[in-house]
Amino acid sequence: MRLLPKSKDLGWVPYMWLIYLCGMPATLVLSKASPLQWALNLAGILVFLALYFRAHWVEGRSLMWIIAAMTLLGVAFVPINPGGVSYFIYAGSFAGRAGAPRVGVRILAALVVVIAIETRVFHLTPYFWFPAVLFTLMIGAVGIHFAERHRDNQKLTRAQEEVERMAKVAERERIARDLHDVLGHTLSLIILKSQLAARLSEKDPQRAAREIQDVERISRDALAQVRSTIQGYHSRSLAAEAEQAKNALHAVGVQVECDIGTTGLPAAQEGVLALALREAVTNVIRHASATTCRLSLQQTNGSWRLQIKDDGCGTPAPEGMGLTGMRQRVExxxxxxxxxxxxxxxLTIILPAVTQ
Incomplete structure (x- = not known):
């Protein structure tokens, strides 16, 4: 059974604090106490040790009860052994952990009142009450200070842990969004080209072979993009994405009008627009049943405006993961x-123009 909880902050310090108990037997030796007095004082020390080690496991109201019990030990033993003043000092040392600093101050004030009453009732000399008050207040004040620092450190640690947790969640969400956008478009294109190659395998074997080569190239490109997504960056330019979008739309028989060239956009904005274009074109291929599609990028009034317009069925539908992720990146x-x-x-995406 452990006497103290596992804590880097505690170490051997609680055992070192027990040195103040030496005053109890020392006083008994000097006063040539009777066996009964020795027995009573040893019993009191055993009760105190149980309270002392328990105090390191609890806080708040439970700790206040332990402080009260230590104070009662002091009240009971000071009349028969002046060394019992140690119990008041130990009670004061735990005041800081009983609650907020104001709670600790009230506990110390209550201890001073108890010592004053004890002094008055039993006519104790200044040799008793002065060191009792001095050490109780001094050690209690130090305890309040370090307890408050410990609470502040705990709050900081919890805040850091929460920031790390949120960062991990945000990174998982980013990877999920990016993988959806990267693979959704690419896998759709692979399926389309594979189906086209299957249809052409007997009629036009040479073209079918070219389509299969395209599938291999697209697959390798997809693997590279997945790796870059996991590493947290995207190197594909908007112009390159527009070129792939045209090829994908042509593969399914959609006529394309494209007005997207080299932009000179900052990398962050170009990456977001490239992923947005990819997701939008994927949706056109999968759901629109369109015959024509226009892709355009314009810079007007201090902003960049990317537009993807098709003549498909135009059925309203709730936003899926791809469109939601796109909106989050843009915003x-x-x-x-x-x-x-x-x-x-x-689909229109507007980003403020930013100077690199």
């Missing part, structure tokens, strides 16, 4: 995302 950079459904679907 994180101070932009906004607008989705209009009328004679097709128009």
């Amino acid at each position: 994180a950079l101070g932009g906004n995302l607008q989705r209009e459904v009328a004679g097709g679907t128009t």
Whole structure:
């Protein structure tokens, strides 16, 4: 059974504090106490030790009861052994852990009152009450100070742990969003090209072979993008993403009008727009049943405006994970995302222009 809880802050210090108990037997030796007095004092010390070690396991109201019990030991033993003043000092040393600093101050004030009453009732000399009050207040004040520091350190530790937990959650959410956007588009393109290669395998073997080569290239590109996603960065430019979007749309028979070139955007903004374009084109391929699609990027009135417009079915639908993730990325950079459904679907992403 452990006497003290596991704590780096405690160490051997609680055992060192027990040196103040030496005053009890020393006084008995000097006064040539009787066997009965020795027995009573040893019993008191055993009760105190049980309270002392228990005090390191509890806080708040439970600790206040232990402080009260130590005070009663002092009241009971001081008349027969002046060394019993140690019990008041120990009670004061735990005042800081009983609650807020004001609670500790009240406990110390109560101890001083008890010592004063004891002095008055038993006509104790200044040799008793002066060191009793001095050491109780001094050690109690130090205890209050260090207890408050310990509480502040605990709050700081909990805050740091919460920040780390939130950072881990945010990183998991980022990876989930990015993997959805990266793989959703790429896997759709792989499926389409694989189906096309299967249909062309007998009619046009050479073209089917080219489609299979494209599948291999796209798969390798997807693997590289997954690795970069997990590492936390994306190196694909918006122009390169637009080129892949055109190829993907052409593969499913959608006519494309593209007005996206080299932008000179900051990396963070270009990465967000590239992922937004990928997700939007993936949705066009999967759900729109469109025949034409227009991709455009314009800089107007201090902002960049990316628009993806198709002539598909334009059926209103709740936002899925991809669109939600897209909106979160855009809003994180101070932009906004607008989705209009009328004679097709128009997705508009607006980001404020930022100087690199």
